[in-house]
Amino acid sequence: MPDLNTRSLVLFVTVLFFAAFSSFPVIWVILSSIKPYTEIYAYPITVFPSMPTLENYVKLFTETYFSRFLMNTLIVSFLTTLATAVVTTMGGYSLARFRYGGQKAIIVFSLVIYMVSPVALIVPMYWVIRNLGMLNTYHGLLLPFVAFAVPICLWLMKVFFETVPIELEEAAMVDGCTRFEAFRKVVLPQAVPGIIANSMFALIFALNEFLLPLIITETDTMFTVPIGIASWMGTYIYWEYVLPASVILMAVALAVFLFIQKWLIRGLGAGAIKG
Amino acid sequence: MAFFIAPVVYSVWLSFHELRGFQITPQFVGFANYIEAVQSAEFIPSLYRSFIWTGGTLLFQVLLGVVSALALNESFKGRSVARVIVLFPYVVASVVTAATWRWMYDDLFGVINYVLQTFRITETPVRWLDSSHAMLSLILVGVWQHYPFVTLYVLARLQSIREDLYEAVKVDGANVFQRFRSITLPEIREVLLIVILLRTIFMFGKFDVIWIVTGGGPGTVTQTWPILIYLEGFEKLNFALGSTMSVLVVLLLLALAIPYIRSLKL
Numbered sequence: 001m002p003d004l005n006t007r008s009l010v011l012f013v014t015v016l017f018f019a020a021f022s023s024f025p026v027i028w029v030i031l032s033s034i035k036p037y038t039e040i041y042a043y044p045i046t047v048f049p050s051m052p053t054l055e056n057y058v059k060l061f062t063e064t065y066f067s068r069f070l071m072n073t074l075i076v077s078f079l080t081t082l083a084t085a086v087v088t089t090m091g092g093y094s095l096a097r098f099r100y101g102g103q104k105a106i107i108v109f110s111l112v113i114y115m116v117s118p119v120a121l122i123v124p125m126y127w128v129i130r131n132l133g134m135l136n137t138y139h140g141l142l143l144p145f146v147a148f149a150v151p152i153c154l155w156l157m158k159v160f161f162e163t164v165p166i167e168l169e170e171a172a173m174v175d176g177c178t179r180f181e182a183f184r185k186v187v188l189p190q191a192v193p194g195i196i197a198n199s200m201f202a203l204i205f206a207l208n209e210f211l212l213p214l215i216i217t218e219t220d221t222m223f224t225v226p227i228g229i230a231s232w233m234g235t236y237i238y239w240e241y242v243l244p245a246s247v248i249l250m251a252v253a254l255a256v257f258l259f260i261q262k263w264l265i266r267g268l269g270a271g272a273i274k275g
Numbered sequence: 276m277a278f279f280i281a282p283v284v285y286s287v288w289l290s291f292h293e294l295r296g297f298q299i300t301p302q303f304v305g306f307a308n309y310i311e312a313v314q315s316a317e318f319i320p321s322l323y324r325s326f327i328w329t330g331g332t333l334l335f336q337v338l339l340g341v342v343s344a345l346a347l348n349e350s351f352k353g354r355s356v357a358r359v360i361v362l363f364p365y366v367v368a369s370v371v372t373a374a375t376w377r378w379m380y381d382d383l384f385g386v387i388n389y390v391l392q393t394f395r396i397t398e399t400p401v402r403w404l405d406s407s408h409a410m411l412s413l414i415l416v417g418v419w420q421h422y423p424f425v426t427l428y429v430l431a432r433l434q435s436i437r438e439d440l441y442e443a444v445k446v447d448g449a450n451v452f453q454r455f456r457s458i459t460l461p462e463i464r465e466v467l468l469i470v471i472l473l474r475t476i477f478m479f480g481k482f483d484v485i486w487i488v489t490g491g492g493p494g495t496v497t498q499t500w501p502i503l504i505y506l507e508g509f510e511k512l513n514f515a516l517g518s519t520m521s522v523l524v525v526l527l528l529l530a531l532a533i534p535y536i537r538s539l540k541l
Contacts, residue, residue, distance in 0.1 A: 014346040018339070019360045025375045025419065026363065028386055032378065045389050119482050119501035123508045123521060208368035210483040215509065226370040230487055233374060243378070246371040257366045261359055 026250065033057070033243035040239055056244040064241055065220055069228035070248070076138060076213075076224060077206035080145040084153050084202040087146070089195055092157025093183065097166070118148065118211050126215050136218040144212050149202045156201065160194035161187075200260040204253055225249050317495065318520060321503040322527075327410060328485070328499050329478045332417035336474055337467070339418065340425020345459075347426065348433040358430075365423040373487035376416045380404055380488075406496045409489050413497055416484055421477075425470050432466040433459070472535060479528065500524055 032040060033056055035049040040056075060066045125144055134140030164187060172186045188195075210226045217223055223231065229245050232238040347358055364372070379385050380403040388400045403412045440458050449457065482501040485491065491498035491506070498506075504520050 011346060011349055011351065014342065015351070015357050018343045018346065019357055021339075021419070022361045022364050022423070025372075025379060026367070028379060029371075029375045041384065043383050044392075045384055045386065047386070047389075119480055119504050119521070121521075123504070126508075204366050208366075208370070210368070210370050210487075226368050226483075229370045229374055233377070233487060237377075239378065239384075242374050246374055249368050249371055253366045253368065254363065257363065258359065261362065 029243055029250070030247055032239075033247045037240050040243070056240050057248075060241055060244045060248075064228070064232075065223070066225075066228060066241070066245060068221055069223050069225045069245075072138075072222060073207060073224040073226075076141050076145065077203055079138075079142055080149060080206040081199050081203045083142070083146045084149045085195060085199045087150055088153040088157045088198060088202075089191070091150075091154050092159075093161050093187070093191075095154065095158040096161035122211060122215055129216055135216060136222050140216050141213060141222075141224075144216065145206055145209065148209075148212065149205050152205075153198050153202050156198050157194065160198070161191065164190055197260045200256050204256055207249065207253060207256075317498065317503055318523075320495070321498050321500045322524070324410070324497065325479055325499040325501075328414065328417070328481070328497075329475055331410070331414040332421065332478050333471065333474055335414070335418040336422045336425050336478075337471065339422040340470075341429055341463075341467070343422070343426045344429035344433055347430055362423040362427060364420050365427070367420070369420070369483035370487055372416065372420045373484045376412075376419070377404075377488050380412055404489055404493070406493050409493065409497045413485060413488060416488060417478065417481065420484065421474065424474065428466050428470050429463055432463050436462050472532065476528070476532070 031047070031049065034052040034054065035046070036051055036053050036055060039046060039049060039051075125147075129135055129140050129144065132140075134143070168186045168190070169183070172181070177185065208226060209224075210230070213224045213227045214230070217227060220228075220231065225245060226249070229242055229249070232241045232245075343361055347354065347361065351357075367375075379387050382388060382400045382402055385400075385403070387403065388397075391397045391401065402408065436459070440462075441454060444454055444458060480501050481499070482505065485497055485499060485502055486505070489497045491502040500520070504524075507520065
């Protein structure tokens with residue numbers, strides 16, 4: 001049996017390996033983004049910037065539509081998150097509490113939607129949005145975004161509400177609350193962590209989504225950040241824009257991620273997985 | 276009332292997903308589209324590539340995911356930080372992931388070639404994104420981006436395994452490997468099967484990373500099924516054909532997935 005020191009060493013190396021593997025590309029992009037323009041395209045390349053500079057970031061905002069992309073992304077993401085949170089909180093609660101016919105069907109159906117892969121759905125979706133005249137608009141983005149986010153979030157909220165003990169609501173209703181009042185006063189406050197985690201999940205999804213905006217937006221003033229980044233990567237790639245934009249998008253995602261990571265592991269362990 | 280609104284709204288959203296391509300084409304051509312799709316030179320190869328992509332990424336995602344979960348399950352100082360670092364790739368936007376790896380894979384400016392050449396492992400720059408390497412390079416990206424998903428689920432499950440199970444077996448003198456096989460593996464089996472199912476589904480239909488790193492190329496070397504559908508639908512504007520192919524693949528996936536799910540006895 002390996003003794004304690006060998007074990008610790010193996011553990012240390014393993015953890016180090018994974019941490020390095022996961023973080024290396026991220027660190028590399030950050031490093032690259034603060035190199036002056038000439039150094040980005042220097043050959044042979046340098047690892048550390050000789051003169052770290054924020055000029056790429058400045059150029060990003062002054063020379064491109066990035067600020068517009070950022071605004072679009074934030075608006076759409078925020079609205080998506082809001083709408084998804086509302087729909088899935090109520091929907092998840094009702095799925096968790098009530099028995100009605102077709103409940104299983106809804107769950108299975110929502111999983112099937114994911115099975116089907118966004119690409120398969122994108123063609124009909126494009127036609128719907130186009131026929132509704134909503135191409136290249138905020139609502140045109142919002143609708144599909146929410147439609148895609150709801151299934152998973154609904155599932156998450158349902159599982160979450162199943163872990164909230166029903167006795168509290170029953171007690172409240174015995175005291176004379178209507179169902180809705182019980183929901184509002186007793187369940188909601190308890191559900192706040194779950195709602196927040198769920199919302200952050202939807203937010204990350206909306207921030208990072210690429211295929212949907214690719215199809216729906218047509219003019220570059222409506223691009224979201226992911227599409228904007230892709231637009232600089234044609235036959236010629238504008239690394240001096242791509243790199244800082246990537247860092248910014250990652251930073252936003254990181255902020256959101258740090259916020260919810262506490263709940264992720266705990267929440268998944270609690271109710272989501274049978275066994 | 277509020278409780279009934281939510282599912283109804285949800286159904287309305289869902290109904291947007293139910294349009295089938297051939298309801299939109301003006302002429303009714305019956306099965307002609309289907310025949311054309313199957314006979315087209317690119318459809319079957321693209322499915323084949325999708326299988327390779329899915330299989331390749333899945334294998335390593337699960338391997339890395341399980342190993343990292345095991346490691347992160349142990350208590351050590353800085354564990355929470357390590358967890359955040361390891362899990363981070365999953366929340367990075369696909370575009371950014373793709374751009375980053377594209378940047379690293381570059382022949383001239385890529386850091387991977389730089390390291391290899393500096394340490395004299397190779398003499399000339401390796402063309403990571405050419406026909407012979409592209410798929411492998413892509414698989415690495417897919418693994419990097421998604422292995423934390425496996426890590427997360429497996430880790431969550433590991434955390435809830437009762438300590439006394441291990442204690443009991445340790446008393447009997449089991450070593451590390453035996454403990455893993457007799458306790459850990461059965462406990463995480465369910466999670467693994469679900470994770471494998473989910474990852475297969477998600478990887479099979481992955482579009483954005485492949486599109487940005489290689490665009491399906493060079494040529495059609497990495498043209499998996501989603502890429503093909505996109506090209507058919509949005510660049511050749513052959514929506515009907517694109518939809519047809521989608522339907523075919525959905526049926527294929529369902530045919531594969533349903534027996535698998537049934538066998539899980541959930």
